[in-house]
Amino acid sequence: MRLFFILSLILLNTSALTASAQISAQGIATPELSLVVEPDFPRPGESVTVTLNDYGGDAYGSNITWLYNGQVVDEADNRRSVVLTAGELGGETKIEAVLNKPSGRKDVLSTIIKPIYLDIIIEAQTRVPDFYLGRALPSIGSMVNATALVNDGSFRTDLVYTWRLDRQVLEGGPIRGRNQVSFATPRGDTSVLTVQATEPNGNVLARRSIFVAAVLPTISFHEVSTLFGVRKTPIDNELILVGSTATIQAEPYNLDIRIYNNPDIAQWKINNSLSQNQGGNPYQITFQTTGFAGPADLSFQVRDTTQVLQGARDNIQVKF
């Protein structure tokens, strides 16, 4: 029995030492001599900087020769870094740094660059006019759909995606095949969205981070004709009224679709008096000059009472 305890203690002690050695080799220690590629997952044809990191001073006095797919890069002789162009989509480029040390020893460091497209498409669930040619932008509190498209020669659908918004991992962790994610736009001017695509065996294929800017919603005013519909060109600060009536439509830009469809506040004011316009469309007002004289200030406000930044207010002058 005593012998069994002694053997068990020896065995436990040995396994603990082995574990600490593994952590030291894989996680904590940094190789003293290595090549670092920036960006780490370049796109095809993108400029790539390859840098020789020498934390231990091993390369001291060495003659450095850079090779690009086996061809010597003449202009990069004895430089610590070299700027190269990533190859074609689906191709591989081998970069080597040959260190000829004063002692006569020769060290070769190499890395493989495999260009890949990892595109992140941002589709904000905010509202822009139907005739607007551009894309809606995120505003604080609005939902955003992000789609990652990975293409290393063919569009990949078998990957595992890890999404991160600032420091928060989305969807609770890596998810297989889910190249789309939805999130609410955080407070602040910009946030950083990161996605990492890995193959099912754990090999990291690509990683990319982008800034997602949040804008404030705005309003533009447009004339509405019964015959021709909404005029696409906005009213530029003032409207000169021809006749005694005009229909004006307020077109919010980048307002959360949920707020647009169900606004807590949607108010028209004429010369600071609340309009009694009771039409079916809260974004439209029919303006009549009856009882008025001179120019009038026409303003519109749309707002959510819980998310106060989800709203906009603007005004125009109506001259008659």
Next chain:
Amino acid sequence: MKRSVFIIIGVVLVLVLVSVWVYVLFFSTPSNGNDDEQFGDLNFQDTTDSDYQEPVIETEPEPVVDVQANQRLRQLTTRQVAGYREVQTSTSSPREARYMEVGTGHIYAINLSTGEEKRISGTTITGAQVAEFSENGQYVMIQTGFGAQKEFVVGEISLESSTLSNTELAEPITSFSSTKDNRFLYSIQTTASTIGKVFDPAEYTNETLFTIPFREASVEWGSDITDSHYAYPKAARELESFLFRVKNGVVTRMPIDGYGMSAIGNDNYILYSKQVNNEYRSYYYDINLEKESIAPLTQIPEKCAMSEGESPVTICANTEYEFTSLLPDSWYKGETATADSLWEINSAGTRGGFLINPELSSGRVLNISRLQITAGNSNVYFTNQSDQTLWMYQRITADVTQN
């Protein structure tokens, strides 16, 4: 003088005046034969005969477009135009510009030889906003309304009567264009993708061409099904876009991307612009050589048209913008002051040539959009975005004295 003498003279004068009045009343005749000048029109009807028909006075149709004037740039309409196309219905008939009026959906044809305009469809399409004519001008695809009220129909123009027979397309269409063989290419939105389709108005059949894995897509259609079509997430200066080429159903990621990126292209070249360091810049990409070069003009691609064929050209409407850091969003919103001139860029995108300044030649400041180049690159059509009127620039003319 005695009082009695005054009375006698007065009585004589009264008698003379009465005599003159009586003579004029009974014996005088008008000095000319125009009764209307002598007698007031009391607006009585000329006849009570119910079978009477007003004689029809045949008059020559008045040309609405002055084709005699020595001008290469002409305003073709004062009406707002939803869509247009230059067509030739038969080899013996003159070329005409067909267009649909915004709001009413009425279709008009302008004879380009005589300048005469006639209405070829009086069928009202309420709220017509965007229209695309087929190559032969027989069919037209129409968008009515915007947003939730948006609907789509395909109409066939009757040759016998000035009417339009319509077929509704019940799909969430986001863009459409016509092909050389009189079909319509269009895209629809699903919950997570954009699907490209083709509709044959003669057979009432449709077919799926491609699927793109995002919703908010701008699609630049080629002029035939087999041509290259380009798709990208709609441009915004704060967001990155990526260009995808669709050829024969295969979607390929092009090496073109950037913030505020938008593009047009054909089988050989792509013109694109994007924001670089707070500055809007334009580039040409040669697909065959896989080579990029800086375009001769800083150009919003949506204000250009690229022709195809043996000697393709790109025609662009260009303004020298003072600040470009807000493009293209500011132009999309209609907030950018624009005074366009027409320019021509050669096929390789290496040279830009000035064509005309509408402000100098017509006195009008134009915000040019929706350009079309006709077959043979002879005419360039466009609309003025400010009032949606239709204009034409005669690019090739036999008369060298024209300006």
